[in-house]
Amino acid sequence: MRPENKELCDQFADYLYVERRLAKATALVYLPVIQHFLTYVEHHGLDVSTLAVDDLERFLVETREAGGTGGRTIAKYLSALKTFFSFLVREHIRPDNVAKLLRAPKLGSRLPKVVSSEELEKFFADIPADTLLGQRDQVMLKTIFGCGLRASEAVSLKVSDIQDGSLRVLGKRGKMRLVPIPGEVRQLLVQYLGEVRPKLVGPRSSERHLFVGRRGTGLTRQGVAKRLKEYAAGEGLDMHLHTLRHSYATSLLSRGADLRSVQMLLGHSDIKTTQIYTHVDTQDLEAAYEAWHEEDDDL
Numbered sequence: 001m002r003p004e005n006k007e008l009c010d011q012f013a014d015y016l017y018v019e020r021r022l023a024k025a026t027a028l029v030y031l032p033v034i035q036h037f038l039t040y041v042e043h044h045g046l047d048v049s050t051l052a053v054d055d056l057e058r059f060l061v062e063t064r065e066a067g068g069t070g071g072r073t074i075a076k077y078l079s080a081l082k083t084f085f086s087f088l089v090r091e092h093i094r095p096d097n098v099a100k101l102l103r104a105p106k107l108g109s110r111l112p113k114v115v116s117s118e119e120l121e122k123f124f125a126d127i128p129a130d131t132l133l134g135q136r137d138q139v140m141l142k143t144i145f146g147c148g149l150r151a152s153e154a155v156s157l158k159v160s161d162i163q164d165g166s167l168r169v170l171g172k173r174g175k176m177r178l179v180p181i182p183g184e185v186r187q188l189l190v191q192y193l194g195e196v197r198p199k200l201v202g203p204r205s206s207e208r209h210l211f212v213g214r215r216g217t218g219l220t221r222q223g224v225a226k227r228l229k230e231y232a233a234g235e236g237l238d239m240h241l242h243t244l245r246h247s248y249a250t251s252l253l254s255r256g257a258d259l260r261s262v263q264m265l266l267g268h269s270d271i272k273t274t275q276i277y278t279h280v281d282t283q284d285l286e287a288a289y290e291a292w293h294e295e296d297d298d299l
Contacts, residue, residue: 005038008048015087033080036063049094053101056081060102078102114247115239120145123235133214135196137227139188140211143167144241146185148248148266151221151241157210162189171267179265249274 001009012034016027040059041048064074081099088094115123124142128134144154153169161168165186166178181189201207201216209218225241232239245266252262263274 001035001039002042005042009035009038011091012084012087015090016083019090020083029076030080030083033077034084037081037084048088051094051098053098056099056102113238113240113243114250115237115243117251119235119237120247123231123237123239126235127231132196132199136192136200136211137231139185139192139196140224141228141231141244142185142188143181145244145248146182147179148245148252149179150245150267151224154241155209155211155219155221155224158208159193159210160208161210162193169267173269175267175269177264177267 009031013027013031016022016030017024022030037059038048040046040062041051044055046055060074060077063077078099081102082097085094085097085099089097124138127138127141129138140154143149144151147167147169149169150171153171156170157167162181163178166180169177169179171177197210197212200212200214204216207216207218211219211224213219213223221241228239228241228244249262249266252265253259259271259274263271266274268274
């Protein structure tokens with residue numbers, strides 16, 4: 001990137017943090033987009049002061065085709081470009097925010113993948129139980145499914161989070177919730193804590209994490225995801241850790257659980273997220289959502 005464009009990026013970063021006072025996470029999304037955009041501008045011999053809306057559209061099209069970028073990512077690109085061109089207007093580099101002429105792609109609700117109860121039963125049954133790690137994986141993955149956990153929630157669990165048949169879960173934004181532990185999972189946890197975990201922990205008696213690795217320390221989200229991926233591949237399933245959470249929510253709703261209860265169990269702050277998260281009878285979900293929305297507008 002040319003020095004003048006690098007300096008422009010630095011000035012834009014100051015604008016985001018100081019003038020716009022954007023959250024750090026938002027700024028860290030915008031800055032790589034603009035760096036990519038300015039590299040594109042240089043490569044095509046363009047100038048930001050004279051760009052037309054057609055140039056921006058071509059940039060978005062080429063970006064999408066080159067990287068298989070989805071509609072949600074393109075929407076982030078649009079937001080970053082609009083903010084960047086507002087900055088250019090403020091700095092008198094150009095007279096107008098041409099990015100405002102771009103149209104955001106329509107973002108339909110993406111239905112999450114789930115696996116059937118039959119597939120899940122076979123999946124869990126085929127996890128080898130002849131090793132300590134296999135036994136740990138069996139109870140760990142059943143806990144993730146049986147309690148509808150996010151991967152990050154599962155790896156951060158402590159032994160002390162098991163409380164009177166419930167699991168104390170620390171969710172997003174530090175929100176704590178209690179989730180009932182199904183009977184089968186409860187029995188597996190008792191066996192794991194009594195027989196498996198002590199052997200994995202060994203001399204590390206002070207280790208607090210519930211699920212530990214061969215060295216007796218807590219697991220990473222990536223490590224757990226890799227283990228599940230290996231088991232799923234053996235079953236011919238396209239399955240991720242979040243698939244277990246999706247399947248948990250779908251199972252609850254299909255068995256008659258109300259939307260509000262599922263919202264609380266999943267730790268969603270907005271009931272509309274719960275509606276999108278599941279894909280049982282859509283009409284029933286929409287009716288339930290509308291009913292709750294009328295009763296509690298501040299969800």
